[in-house]
Amino acid sequence: MDLLETLWGHWHAVGLALADAEWATASGLGDWTVRELYAHVGRGVTTTAGLVASEAEPELADAASYFRALRGLGAKGAEQVAAAARDWAAARDADALVGDFDGPAAKVLADVRATGTGVVTTIAGAMRMSDYALTRVLEATVHLLDLLAVVPGAVEVPEPALRRAVDVLADLTPPAGFIALATGRPSGAVFPVLT
Known part of the structure; x- marks a missing residue:
């Protein structure tokens, strides 16, 4: 959770410094701009907040199992992810996209720390919260590298x-x-191995 907190903090800091024109910069990921990239990663904050702990046994052994399950959706899954990012970006202004990584992210992290890292039900199946947090670490890391490719330094x-x-x-x-x-x-x- 500490690593996720650091990464989300980086997303917040970079977003605060982006010029208006940079939000429309191509991200290098299909037709996504920096704005859609922010929406995609920021949705992870909201998604994590919406996870409900359950008494179920984990169906997914680790973070890789989560991505393996989603990878099975193929092109249809990838288009659903892209459409969700576009919709999220269109519904929120830049301040809201950046703000997701501040107050809402802090609340999510505090809630998870307070309630423990039990099993939660995700779109890919039931898994330990600690493993799900690692999926958010991977997403935030990979896409931070994407962001830095177009907003260097x-x-x-x-x-x-x-x-x-x-x-x-x-x-x-x-x-x-x-x-x-x-x-x-x-x-x-x-x-x-992951697209």
């Missing part, structure tokens, strides 16, 4: 966030194929 991505994102992505990767690719040996298609 805005902030440093914390090394622990990069490491945790790599861990999740490595868990999504066929180990033998990854080893072959990483050591310069012939391998089948390994990447991308």
Whole structure:
């Protein structure tokens, strides 16, 4: 949760410094602008706030299992994510998009810390809150790198966030194929593991 707090704080700080024109800058992710990128990551704050703890056993073993389940939706799932980001961005002004990473994010983090990290029901299935928080760390990290590609020098991505994102992505990767690719040996298609 501390790492997620740091990342959401970075999103807040960068957003406060964005010029009006930068909100319309292409993000490099399809037709998304910086505005849609903010909406996509910011929806994670609201989504996390809406999760309800349950007595269920986890269906998903870890953060990689969450992404593996969503990856199974293919192009249809990707378009649903893109449409949700566009709709969220259209319904909120820049102040609201940035504000999601301030007060609402602080409340979500405080609530999770106060109630523990039990099992919650997500769109991919029931999982431990600590594993779900790691999915938000990956999203915030990957998309912060996307943001920095078009708004260079805005902030440093914390090394622990990069490491945790790599861990999740490595868990999504066929180990033998990854080893072959990483050591310069012939391998089948390994990447991308998450799109």
